[in-house]
Amino acid sequence: MxxxxxxxxxxxxxxxxxxxxxxxxxxxxxxxxxxxxxxxxxxxxxxxxxxxxxxxxxxxxxxxxxxxxxxxxRVAERMASAPAPAGKPLPVVWEDDALVVVDKPAGKAVHGGSGVSYGVIEQLRSQRPEARMLELAHRLDRETSGLLIVAKKRSALITLHDMMREGRMEKRYLVLVAGRWNNPLQHVKLPLYKYLTPEGERRVRVSEEGKPSHSIVRLLRRWRRFSLLEVELKTGRTHQIRVHLTHLGFPLAGDDKYGDFALNKQLEGEGLKRMFLHAASLRFRHPLTGEEIALSSPLPDELQQFIDHLDAEDAPEHG
The missing domain is CATH 3.10.290.10 (RNA-binding S4 domain)
Known part of the structure; x- marks a missing residue:
């Protein structure tokens, strides 16, 4: 302390x-x-x-x-001495002596900062005081649920970063967008530029000044008002899925930064009170042993319930 x-x-x-x-x-x-x-x-x-x-x-x-x-x-005593709240233990879907993969709930930041005192990594460190090292291998937006990798060894962390940079890790997300997506398979290659608003908030837009960004979008199901997509990330830019799809005219249901705000208000009344974006699957080779690891996370209850609501009001079309 x-x-x-x-x-x-x-x-x-x-x-x-x-x-x-x-x-x-x-x-x-x-x-x-x-x-x-x-x-x-x-x-x-x-x-x-x-x-x-x-x-x-x-x-x-x-x-x-x-x-x-x-x-x-020098740090203020009240800020430095407060322990990370234990909270509900994070669901662990994979663990060995090199890494741990947790199923992050929506609404929980991956780390403290930007007005958030504690996140996933602080909670893990609090719950595992014996761990020599726990470091995020990548990030998820606070509003996004799903699979998150935490490294327990420096050598594993370095290799994981190399794998992500070189495109040797498969990351797929489930996302519900407003509108009727037509293409069964579409490659989206739009450069993304990161900037700060006058209020100091981080935002991203499509711009030729930005970094190359590549998403592969697959249509899974479609209703009269919405489409359920699977998005595979070939690059991992900040807010990549949200900005790519919104730029194409398909804002994410419940997205409070880039979405359709009037629609979001309506969706709250229909039971969807969060952004519909879920890190559903990971496939990669173990950073130290080379073993292939394939992990998946089912839709959280609140997202599945909204899918059930759409099914009840309008029979889906499958992609």
Missing amino acids: TIQGKAIAVRHERIDEASAGQRIDNWLMRIAKGVPKSHIYRILRGGEVRVNGRRVQQTYRLAEGDEVRIPPI
Whole structure:
């Protein structure tokens, strides 16, 4: 436990895609919860924070792969001493000495930050104090449910990252969109550009300035108002599925960032109170043994119940 007046040690953080594009002052405030803004700006002005070994201005926007040196920071006692709430144990669908795969519920962030005190990784660490290492191998949006890989060994984490970067991990999602999707199989290759709103919120749009992004969309079922799709990710950009499909005119049911807000309000009255996006399957070779692992997660009850509701009002067409 960190106490008032005692500082944590120097730490180094490597910036991932989820944090790239943020101003360094905003990023520091997010990861150093309980530290006064005045202190954040003081250590920036004093050059105590270094990015890739160099001083930076408070307006510097972080890039993926940047290494940030964070000096010892005094943390408020109430922020540092509060233990992660135990909560309901996370469902584990696979585990060995190198990794654990959990079935993340919707509404739970994968890690603390951006107004969230604790997420999946903090809960896992709290529930497994004997674990030497628990690190996220990838991320899911807070609103997304489904399969999430956590590495228990550094060697496994590095190999998993290589596999994802090289497209050697198959990740498939189930998604319900507004509208009637026509193509049984469609490759969506639209570059995605990440930016910040004036309020500092992260958003993504299709733009030639963005990074190459590839989704493979398969039609599973279709109703009069909606289509159930399976989306296979060939790249793993922030909000990729949501932005690709919305750009094509098929917003995700319940999406509060890119969706049809009037429709979302209507759907709440019909029983759908969350975004319909579920990380349903993973297929990859074990990062250390090479064994093939194939995992799946069924639709959560609240999503299956909405499918049943659609079936009751309108017979589905199968893709």
